[in-house]
Amino acid sequence: MDRLQVTLDDLKEAHESCVERAELSKEHTNMDENQIKKEFEKLHQFLKDEEEKQIRSLHKEMKLQDEKLQARMKELSAQISDLSERMAAVWQDIEAENITFLQNYSDTLKRLQHPSVANTTPELQEYQHYPIQTVIFTTWVKMQNLVEQPPVTLDPDTASSKLQVSQDCTSVQYVENKLVVFDNPERMYVGVLASQGFSSGVHCWDVEVKNNSHWTLGVVAETVNRKKYYKLYPKKHFWCFHYMNATYKQGNDPVSNIDSNERPNIIRLQLDFDEGELRFIDPSRNRILCTYTAGFPEKVFPYFCTEDMISPLNIFMSNKQKW
Helix, strand or coil: CHHHHHHHHHHHHHHHHHHHHHHHHHHHHHHHHHHHHHHHHHHHHHHHHHHHHHHHHHHHHHHHHHHHHHHHHHHHHHHHHHHHHHHHHHHHHHHCCHHHHHHCHHHHHHHHHCCCCCCCCCCCCCCCCCCHHHHHHHHHHHHHHHHCCCCCCECHHHCCCCEEECCCCCEEEECCCCCCCCCCCCCCCCCEEECCCECCCEEEEEEECCCCCEEEEEEEECCCCCCCCCCCCHHHCEEEEEEECCEEEECCEECCCCCHHHCCCEEEEEEECCCCEEEEEECCCCEEEEEECCCCCCCEEEEEEECCCCCCEEEEECCCCCC
16 A cells, blocks of 8 residues: 555656646747737738839839829810911811912911920820839848748746746846746756757847846757856857956956956857857947857857846847858
């Protein structure tokens, strides 16, 4: 009975874990559903804006062409009216007494031989259809650029128990009491990873640090042991930049060329995986804070950590252009 009781307790504990996992999965599904709706709303809005812009362009071109046609029609109407009046006057002279017609014959010939407007043939351009296929192709290229690089978002399943990830997965904050989280294999012992990993190309993202007094940013190799606490330097496959105790560090080495009075509010991370380079940039002052150049042996994930309970870290997408 004692052995069965132990088995029963284990089964109950496993069931509770499954219930927690199911609730967590449901919560994440709802979050992903909202995110999908949000992203497709952006695409819908983009297409709607492009459609309205192209229609405005079409109407603008047609308006110019219509104005030219209206001006030409007005000119032709004036010619028709002038010539009709001249012809009517001649017919009136013809129907008059012979002596009057003969007396005015020279003037009549002048009016007929020298009309006020000689050109009566309208110069009209053939209608050219709006380049629909070109517009569609251009819009497709724009949309491709729009979705080519996904935004960097946080993965709550990787967040350590002292980090609270926001509902939209773009912000993380340190909490005083540990959170009740499922100890899944993806979860970090310290810190949180992005949902997106990179194994090629150039990628940029901005992190708003503001008054945060203790933060770590960088990238981490995919296969690191996430259940251990590491000193965050490249030999352990952590390429990080830190700020703590009013000191900036690249790995374990202090960075002395950053003035404490010029503390950046935003740190821009620029990863060129193919070139094996990671830069930390202060975009407001257009300067590089530190750089890693030794390359990356495998796929890496953006890494974030903070121990400041007041100021969270906020993640934004940055320009892909390389410095």
